[in-house]
Amino acid sequence: MIASYCAELAVSMHAMIGSKYFYGTGDKRLTEFAMALLDWKDEYAVGVAELDEHHRRLFSIVNDLYLECLKTDHNNGWLGDKTRDLLAYADYHFSAEERYIADKGYVEMPGHLQMHETFKQRAAQFLQIENREELERSKELIVYLGSWLLHHVLEEDRKYVVM
Ligand SMILES: [Fe+2]
Numbered sequence: 001m002i003a004s005y006c007a008e009l010a011v012s013m014h015a016m017i018g019s020k021y022f023y024g025t026g027d028k029r030l031t032e033f034a035m036a037l038l039d040w041k042d043e044y045a046v047g048v049a050e051l052d053e054h055h056r057r058l059f060s061i062v063n064d065l066y067l068e069c070l071k072t073d074h075n076n077g078w079l080g081d082k083t084r085d086l087l088a089y090a091d092y093h094f095s096a097e098e099r100y101i102a103d104k105g106y107v108e109m110p111g112h113l114q115m116h117e118t119f120k121q122r123a124a125q126f127l128q129i130e131n132r133e134e135l136e137r138s139k140e141l142i143v144y145l146g147s148w149l150l151h152h153v154l155e156e157d158r159k160y161v162v163m
């Protein structure tokens, strides 16, 4: 059920990317159609208060990045700033989570660490984006990061809790 929810969300995010409402600034339709990429729900909690708080915050940072991208057609540095926030917080969360799962002796830890690394590498690609044309690519990256995060929290992080 969770997996199908992820797939459904990814489809709607991709549809959004193809939408005319995604482009241009100062267009009133943008605010009407802009919606959060990721909505936090209590059922997403893995049951470890500190880590759940981190997940909630990560959802919120990715949403900020997404909504900012919907509102603009140029990048005058904000993308880099928000990306650095995302990277710094992801790093902070991953470190805390990795300590937690190491303490639990989670056997699939190496694979889990590799997933965290992949996220950081993809997020770091934002830092290379400087002009308008490239901003289009950034929208695809945000959707990728959003769906990665949702899938990771709902499917992968859950595994170390139930072991
Ligand atoms: Fe996590």
Ligand SMILES: [Fe+2]
Pocket (backbone or CB within 6 Å): 097, 112, 116, 152, 156, 157
């Ligand atoms: Fe994780």
